[in-house]
Amino acid sequence: YTRAQHNGSLATAKQLCRKVDFKSMSTVLDIGGGSGAFSIVICRAHPQIKATVLEFPEVCKTGQGFVRAEPAQIADRIRYVPGSCLDAWQEELGAAHDVVLLSYVSESVPASAVPEMYKRSFARLRPGGLLIVHSFMVDDTLDGPELGALWSLQHVAVNAEGFGLHPSMVEGFMRDAGFRDVEHSEMIGGLTKLVIGKKLPA
Numbered sequence: 001y002t003r004a005q006h007n008g009s010l011a012t013a014k015q016l017c018r019k020v021d022f023k024s025m026s027t028v029l030d031i032g033g034g035s036g037a038f039s040i041v042i043c044r045a046h047p048q049i050k051a052t053v054l055e056f057p058e059v060c061k062t063g064q065g066f067v068r069a070e071p072a073q074i075a076d077r078i079r080y081v082p083g084s085c086l087d088a089w090q091e092e093l094g095a096a097h098d099v100v101l102l103s104y105v106s107e108s109v110p111a112s113a114v115p116e117m118y119k120r121s122f123a124r125l126r127p128g129g130l131l132i133v134h135s136f137m138v139d140d141t142l143d144g145p146e147l148g149a150l151w152s153l154q155h156v157a158v159n160a161e162g163f164g165l166h167p168s169m170v171e172g173f174m175r176d177a178g179f180r181d182v183e184h185s186e187m188i189g190g191l192t193k194l195v196i197g198k199k200l201p202a
Helices: 002-019 037-045 057-068 113-124 146-157 167-177
Strands: 027-031 050-055 078-082 097-103 125-136 180-186 192-198
Touching: 002 037, 002 125, 002 192, 027 037, 027 113, 037 050, 037 057, 037 078, 050 057, 057 078, 097 113, 113 125, 113 167, 125 146, 125 167, 167 180, 167 192
Parallel strands: 027 050, 027 097, 050 078, 097 125
Antiparallel strands: 125 192, 180 192
């Protein structure tokens, strides 16, 4: 599954790099980062960035294979930490990150875990850091798009306790966790959306 998703995620990660200015950033915490596609693309484009990926142990093995296939100047800046986003986040994940990335994660965990994940993300960011949520979502009007709704529905088969997401819902959880200046936009047209919140300086 992870291998099958990798190439598609590379293309989406390139789109993310066009939407987010990573030039002044140095660290990314990629929660549930799968094959490492997003971290790989970000590190390819921005040589100053180091990425940490949290994933299940077996997925880490697959992801590390993709990372090792990259040139050393990229591979050496991406590390995997085995674990689950549902468990306590290890100290090994670091703190004061510039970005916490949650791509295809919020719709893949029980609904009760989502607010806590956003709070944990807030705690792992430096002031001014960003939480980036990329997920299958429908519009706030809840009447489409059809493809986004269908992909959200199919997640019920593997995550019956999860949310069907829309941007204002994600924004609400972000604001409850302390984020401000929340913005959202389309990513994969009719399918996924991007919601970004900032941890403002105290």
